[in-house]
Amino acid sequence: DAKTTQPNSMESNEEEPVHLPCNHSTISGTDYIHWYRQLPSQGPEYVIHGLTSNVNNRMASLAIAEDRKSSTLILHRATLRDAAVYYCILRDLNTGANSKLTFGKGITLSVRP
Amino acid sequence: NAGVMQNPRHLVRRRGQEARLRCSPMKGHSHVYWYRQLPEEGLKFMVYLQKENIIDESGMPKERFSAEFPKEGPSILRIQQVVRGDSAAYFCASSSIGQGAAKNIQYFGAGTRLSVL
Numbered sequence: 001d002a003k004t005t006q007p008n009s010m011e012s013n014e015e016e017p018v019h020l021p022c023n024h025s026t027i028s029g030t031d032y033i034h035w036y037r038q039l040p041s042q043g044p045e046y047v048i049h050g051l052t053s054n055v056n057n058r059m060a061s062l063a064i065a066e067d068r069k070s071s072t073l074i075l076h077r078a079t080l081r082d083a084a085v086y087y088c089i090l091r092d093l094n095t096g097a098n099s100k101l102t103f104g105k106g107i108t109l110s111v112r113p
Numbered sequence: 114n115a116g117v118m119q120n121p122r123h124l125v126r127r128r129g130q131e132a133r134l135r136c137s138p139m140k141g142h143s144h145v146y147w148y149r150q151l152p153e154e155g156l157k158f159m160v161y162l163q164k165e166n167i168i169d170e171s172g173m174p175k176e177r178f179s180a181e182f183p184k185e186g187p188s189i190l191r192i193q194q195v196v197r198g199d200s201a202a203y204f205c206a207s208s209s210i211g212q213g214a215a216k217n218i219q220y221f222g223a224g225t226r227l228s229v230l
Binding site for chain 1: 117146148155156157158161169172204206217218219220221222223224
């Protein structure tokens with residue numbers, strides 16, 4: 001899987017939007033962008049994924065740059081429960097079905113009440 | 114629909130003992146993955162199994178570690194003759210068949226925290 005870079009940490013205020021950036025300058029045309037998060041003392045949890053177009057689901061939105069070299073995970077109203085480590089992961093369509101996830105260090109989001 | 118179930122949640126072993134970690138995938142899922150998270154480190158892939166087959170064990174330590182996913186029953190990660198360096202959180206994930214790799218979603222259990230005394 002191609003490499004991603006994320007800031008180490010970010011702070012946010014409760015009930016405010018949060019934009020978590022991810023750079024993936026070596027992304028290939030067949031790489032999907034996935035986001036997972038890990039709450040304290042829990043297993044990772046899928047958040048969202050996309051290829052080229054922006055995506056929305058009940059948890060978050062994913063904004064993908066036109067050149068696909070970066071993306072941003074958007075939490076529209078942060079809650080204390082959103083404090084977690086967020087991982088941006090690229091997954092190649094050509095890798096083969098059901099391949100492993102390669103986690104980086106992720107970005108640690110802190111939410112202030 | 115129950116999620117991925119791992120047990121035990123916490124496991125304490127003395128050096129030299131065996132540790133058995135169990136994982137029941139989500140209903141309908143036939144693909145299981147094991148990951149390890151050492152203290153203050155990131156999640157690392159260990160092994161990927163389908164029913165009765167090991168598909169990718171590129172992340173498994175060469176010795177003392179083994180995994181299986183039998184036709185019936187949970188997947189088992191087995192660590193023989195544990196050492197203190199095996200102390201970590203071990204997470205299991207499962208996924209369903211029929212989705213392309215890039216769109217495949219893995220669902221994780223809450224993990225087993227192994228402490229070796």
